[in-house]
Amino acid sequence: MPDVAEHALGPTLRAARSRLVAAGVATPDIDARLIVEHFSGTTRSDAISSPERELDATAVTAIDAALERRINGEPVHRILGFREFYGLKLMLSPETLEPRPDTETLVDLVLPFVREMAEREGACRILDLGTGTGAIPLALLNEVPQAVAVGVDISVDALATARLNAEALGLAACFTALQSDWFTKISGRFHLIVSNPPYIRSTDIGALQPEVKRFDPLLALDGGEDGLDAYRTIAAGAAAYLEAGGRVALEIGFDQKADVSGIFGAAGYQLTADAFDLAGNDRVLVFGR
Template sequence: MAERPLGELLRHARQRLAGAGIADAAFDSRLLVEHFSGTTRTDAISSPDRIVGQVAEIEAALDRRIAGEPVHRILGYRDFYGMRLSLSAETLEPRPDTETLVDAVLPFVHETAAREGICRILDLGTGTGAIALALVTQEPLAVAIGVDVSDDALATAAANAGQLGVSARFSAKKSDWFAEIHGLHHLIVSNPPYISSSEIENLQNEVRNFDPRRALDGGPDGLEPYRMIASGAARHLEKDGLVGLEIGHDQRRDVTGIFEQAGYHLFAQYKDLGGNDRVLVFRR
């Protein structure tokens, strides 16, 4: 059938996903139908008899979801810190727990900008640009460099900056950690790969099969990126600057030890929405 009423299509989509065992069938089906039909939640309530012509596109999207593809990969975007960020094959989906890192360092960004007239931020492994873009959209005097080794990710981050109107204050730079980075920054932030190589095969299918492995794999013990950051950050950090990091829920002690050995002290620590250790902030 080429066309169906909106209310009927929503019920059909929910039933298809629920029948396939999708945990958030009602939510995911609504997102997919609204996205591909150009309708809203209000339309579903006020105009359930509205005829939708994009049935084939919606069925194809449901097929992808049933095959295990995450709903936001199908949509092509994810909302983060009030921003709508485009995704691509080599970017992680920015997740709500990472907003904890933004919340942790944003007061420092505001204070530095007020005192210095600028706050220079370096975001290592920027992906979609989520962390850096959240900070520069919240602080008009902040400027950021988003670093990644993936051309795909860098293009996505730059496009997101353009959509948000902050391209003048965000630059995407290809670099293997600090290899191509010059100058000093007030703040270095990162949500690095922190899953140990052997654990990746045990992750949920949606993560293992659709998130870029390079953005997940933190080496044999999941700590290699932290060693890289700890060993190189001092050469790129202003006096009294901070390093803010997302960590795995069981990595607080190990990551703290790595940075203490490199001459840092733990400045602050934060838990995520689930009460797990999630963010560490260090100062030399």
């Protein structure tokens, strides 16, 4: 990068975009903006109103390093250390899956049920299996103050991140992070069990986009030989922890609706709702008993 004295905000943004375009990054405009704004402490309004604003040496160095990481394939939100989900800023860590907009479909689908249960029972108890950043339960808790949630993960790193996110959002009092291998440490019953489990077939991991297979944790991706291991575990164990009239809501792979429905049907569940993702693919299934 040129000398810092030459680094006004506007030219820095243009130079960042040019570097990403030259490297073949798929979304150069938004990635350049996110990187420059984050590491310079500026906003989109600043770029419009004060493009001549000079950036200090620390910001220039940080932007340069971040652009190199992006050019080398690291996802932009991993570089920033956070991602927005359902309007909430969630911190990321190496062992958390980066929450995606498609998962917001699950929140949208179960939110009316959570509200209804909270109004009728005075509370709605939620269990999230494989909580990662805590994205799903924290989004629900933020929308329904009467709800409480337990977020389960096998990863200590993920649980620490989920706790930090709950604290930062003012939701720590109604969110518990618990280390457990699926149901092994769970007690009590819940009105809603949710999960975005690993559902990629083991043999398909190598064909994933480099940004996914290099930077998302393998434990959060690999669903076993046919991608359905986690669904079998949840279907076999959920009934012991589900309140009467409760629901199990799951994110699935685009081609897994029939298989997952079959697994839960054999375990005594009925499909009560489903939803497509932003691309029109099957993405969320809700089951009741």
